[in-house]
Amino acid sequence: MTEYNPLITETPAEHPFAQFVRILGKGKRGARSLTREEAREAMGMLLDEKVEDTQLGAFLMLLRHKEESPEELAGFTQALRERLQAPAIAVDLDWPTYAGKKRHLPWYLLAAKCLAGNGLRIFMHGGGAHTAGRLYTEQLLEALQIPLCRNWSAVGAALDDQHLAFMPLMDWAPQLQRMIDLRNTLGLRSPIHSLARILNPLGARCGLQSIFHPGYQAVHRDASGLLGDCTIVIKGDGGEIEINPDSASHLYGTRGGESWDEEWPALTAQRHVKPATLDPAQLKAVWRGDSEDSYGQLALLSTMALALRGLGEPREAAFEKARQYWDARGRSI
Template identity: 25%
Template sequence: MVKEYLKKISEGKHLIFDEAKEIVLSIDREEITEAQLGAVLLGLRLKGENPEEIAGFVDVLHEKAKKIPNRTPAVDVCGTGGDKSNTFNISTAVAFTLASLGVRVAKHGNRAMSSKAGSIDVIEALGFKCSDNPEEIARDIDEKGIGIIFAPYFHPVVGKAVKVRRELGIGTIFNMAGPMLNPANLSGQILGVYSEKVMRNMAEASLILKKDNILFYHGKDDGIDEISLSGKTIFAYLKNGKIDYFDFSPEDIGIKRYQKEEFKGGDAQENAKILEDIFKGVAKESHIDIVAVNSAFALWVLGKVKSVKEGFDMVKDHIMKGKVYEFVDTLRGRMA
């Protein structure tokens, strides 16, 4: 069966949904050899992964994941990575900011793959530990406002492909599937993507899977997988069974533009210091503004504010008063 799919891919043809699912099931059953898996992943990348293939991978990988049984639906804020911009961990800052505002957050993340510091690296540098216990993380979400989900603990099938992915050394369909695999009970998601084409494919894959309330975005002018303050950001918003495409520029809500270099980060310790300064409200205005605008879009997706401008003003005031740091510092004591 795998050889048939390999032949199809080698001819530049797309797999259908069920064929993509069968590839993942063969990984789970350990029926596919490393050489075959490497060929499949490289072949998909060379011809370009389409929405049905992404949806097939996500469907099985999510089904096989260990689930987080949180009672209160939560929001996830994450990105694909791979934009080679080396920004500080904006989505991680947004996750804690939202939690400090009373929004339940299920932060799904991993260690660094293509950057100097992944979300989990920075979260640990901030003084938090990652549990592999689903019930404990569910309690964190329900009772403390935020749960940290270290992806490798919850996706055993993905783990079976790690060696091949590492040896290939390139982005594969797993990089697109990963951010779509949060195992918690979600009410919404904002998801940054490293390219416009991939963003559209991921949105269409989510539509196939009948997912809802996901805001995908890509910084068109600077290429980052965040909502940008250096230029235009394009969006694909999946809601009520349809995808709406629109764009946003900082001027739309009266924010000035900043140079892309303003948002450069470093290693985990350096980025943790940047986040601490943001949480205290003493960071550069550019850093506070980009966290506030990304947080504002999440609040808008969740229906907590009527406009992004309203959300931005509220979040920025909350940050400047040091409220995020108060929350994070108290949380450290409760989750140590």
């Protein structure tokens, strides 16, 4: 903190980032959302580390309180994409995985493995195990033989070899990871938790997004539409990209600048009983065919169908292809 000096008579210059804090925080009548260009400029300064820590905290919490607009999310994403040094890597599905699971096992991982085994190139990314009591993708990579990549070259090689790659957010957007890690300091999740889901850093043919809180799904779909991306947004189980077969699912989609909505009914008449504990060994047992799991198999099949729907398959054809892929999977893991 600068000490007060009575001999200094000149008014100190305002920090360039202060304007963005003021826009968001100028009271109930004076505050407003950022325009897309303002959001792009603000995020650019954050990524370039040209702000004070106090400004960062204030900005993130004001955004959290206000709730992000599609224009803000699009501007933030544009700023990141402008700064990425990623090579051109062909990807079919961008698969963000940031929430972790606490009620059910992460069946979406088997869905991704099965799709990759049938030739779809899937890029997964996540932000680490940030909340106690949850099971995260990063904790299961080795057990499920999903390649952990620490640079873009390794991602390209893994996609060519296994059609599936996982890269930590820390390795391609460390500034965003730092913002996510502020959760325990600020006491709340910041908008960066949801922003990470929309980034689609390699420009995949379709981005899958899971947004848990009601009302945010359409905002993310609209932001992706502004960016010209193909996207499906759902309220996935536990915040991950995984269809809950016990509940109806609403799909918020956009392709070619056109938005669409689709309702998928529940696949069961009665809800499954939540397992007492989450045993990751069950994932491998189901993959190998050594064990049956009604909930898990319905979840992974419908999640595979969701991904195929995002790539243009009609719903019924997507489910049929998902079943064919699952039946023909290799059993070794």
